[in-house]
Amino acid sequence: PWFGGNDGKDLVGDTETLRQMLEGFKGFDKSDDFGDVSSLEGFDVYAKPPGQEMKDAAAFEDRSALIDMIHEIYYAYLRQCVIDGHLTFGVVATFAFVVLYSDPQARESFKTRYLIVDEFQDTNTNQMMISLMLLKEPNLCVVGDWKQGIYGFRFVTIENITRFEDRISDLRKFLNDDTVRVSVHPGDIMRFPLMENYRSSQLVIDRAYESLTIPATTSEPLDKDAVRKDITYITSSRDEIGDNTGFQCVQCESQDAEIEEVLRRILDYVESGNYTVVKDKENRRPRYGDIAVLCRTSAVCRKIFDACQEHGIPAFLQGDVSVMATRYGKMLLAWLRYISNDKDMWGIVPILADLGYSESEIERLRSYKNDTADEPILVELREFKTRLRAKRRRITELISDIFSYYGWDNDITQAITTILSSSHRNSLMTISDLIRIIESDIETDAKYDVDGLPLSNAVIIQTLHKSKGLEYPFVIIPCIDQNSYPSTGGDKSVFRFSDLTGIRCSRTIIYFGNEKKIGSSWR
Structure with missing residues (x-):
């Protein structure tokens, strides 16, 4: 029953809501990848709008065989991980959930009166259920900031913190479906907003707030008032910084020009004498080790690292590399x-x-x-x-x-x-x-954790994800380019999942009389 949740029903998605949404679907264009065919499974692919039967077939598609196949693959994957001793964090968390879910003695022996979870915006459903099953009393303290939720690609859900009460209620109901696994009742939930920032200048904080109301694309609907309503505004406690702070944007003609600009800025920070580092209420000149270059991809990290080496700038590359x-x-x-x-x-x-x-x-x-x-x-x-x-x-x-x-x-x-x-x-x-x-x-594009030998005074080059929780006097973020921030590549996986659509396969077999080929699924 733990596979997929709700006896597997969650893997199907919210089909009724999906069907309602399809009422607004206008139809496919000729640019969609269906080859030269105009009819699939008896439906007119390019009908505008699509017929009701076609919409029903898409929303309520029978995916039992697909789900069974994924179940068998996932089970075989977990089994092989155990055989090979390849226990990743995700695999261990899965086993922890299975043990707590299925073994009453284990649940009882591990229960605690108090549980604190930091960085709660980076938790997923599995981790939240583990937390609930570990409680002996309703003393769960979570600390987090939904605005720092950047691990969606790992199936992390910021709703664990933005919809905290609802999530507890829903998951408690699910876990106690056939027996009591979560014995405590949520009770009154208290919120304590954290109002002070001990890291950044007020200028940097204000720029961060402004970024939250910038549309990701020209067509993205954005309710700025609603966003501002959900934000807790904080102030800087770094009074000693004073005017020694700044925020600049630079536009370059190419990625090569951007990398050259990064090198120029690094040398300017260290050698010009125009900048000051304030630390422990003392002022000093910047060093290379005060500078961090944060990139979206490890490939850009490597290019900047190589450029630093070529120009004699001491640098330390940290992160996953292909x-x-x-x-x-x-x-x-x-x-x-x-x-x-x-x-x-x-x-x-x-x-x-x-x-x-x-x-x-x-x-x-x-x-x-x-x-x-x-x-x-x-x-x-x-x-x-x-x-x-x-x-x-x-x-x-x-x-x-x-x-x-x-x-x-x-x-x-x-x-x-x-x-x-x-x-x-x-x-x-x-x-x-x-x-x-x-x-x-x-x-x-397999990646491996590669850490060079850190120098005592070297520019830190790392991915944005690796930098989470760290702080530096100078931060350079290169290659904030169109289609990169945010990425417009989309999910290219053959198998996809969301709470709305459930598990779907983006490819299918298209038949041409006695011939067939693999193409895009119209569903």
Whole structure:
């Protein structure tokens, strides 16, 4: 019964509300991805407006087979996580919920009189239910700020704090559906607004409030009065800052120009003598370590970090990085391909291109037989490949030799070596398997936690999510570009879920007589 909640009914979504909303749907355009077909399952796809039967079919679609499939996949995933010892925070939280939900003795033994949860805007439904089942008395204290809720992609819900009373009532009813799991009654709920800010200047606070009433898009309906009504206005307690504060916006013509501007600003803060850091009621000149550059994506973090290194600015990169998609990962992939198969053009070609050879030169070199050509570069690569092949069973040494060939030794190369060496140690993997790992990580944009060695006086470069809860005298946020803040990419997942629509699959099989293909689902 815990899968999906409400005996799985929550996974279907609010079909009645969805059906009512579809009354306002005007129909599909020719630009929608249905191929050249005009009729699907007997419905006119481009009818304006769509017929009532088509709307019913979309809202009340039978998704029992889809939900059963996802249940089996999820169960298999959890089982494999246990077998592999790969217990992420989310998996552990799921098991904690299952234990408390199904075992009365466990619930009783872990119950407490007082429970405090900080950063409550970052909790999800599962964590809130765990909190309720742990209460012996109605003493639950939660601290949070809905305006700081930035983890929606992790299924966090700010409604846990904005609709606190309703959420407690609904979840208590759900948990006690067949037996008493939450014994306490909510009682009177007291709110204590926190009115003072001990971190920022009043100027920065005021700019933050202004941002809450800026529409995300030109078409977004925004009730500014309603937003302001839900806000608790705070004031700064940092009187010692005085006039040593500022807020500036700079517009650049390209991302390269933005990165150049970031470097210029860093040097200006540190070297111009025009700025002051106020700390412990004392004034001093800024240092590199006082500056943080916060980016939306790890890719931009890496570009700025590389630019800092190129210009001799000390910097420390913190955060998750798509290590296999870097130059280091791609060149390692090329060498592994070259070692595995001399004829693989995706091996030798990237190696030669990275060494600076033109397309015509590469074609000329590829025309030779690799085992007889006496071109110096081919002889060098062939001899190095022979040495590497002798280390096929010593994967860590092989990877290190490839990186040493280029003189690379940094946080990214060390992370790649650790990831692949660990995979190789724990199984009988071949080089072909390592190739597939790298290719899969590039395709899925897999990210790994990579922390360089922090310097005592270095610019901190990290993603916005990594910076949450931290504070710096100088903060630079680059690449606040159109379609980036907020992102307009949308959810590209094949399977999607929301409280309204439930679980849906965005792809379907489209039939053309005896032929068929996978296309967009009209539902």
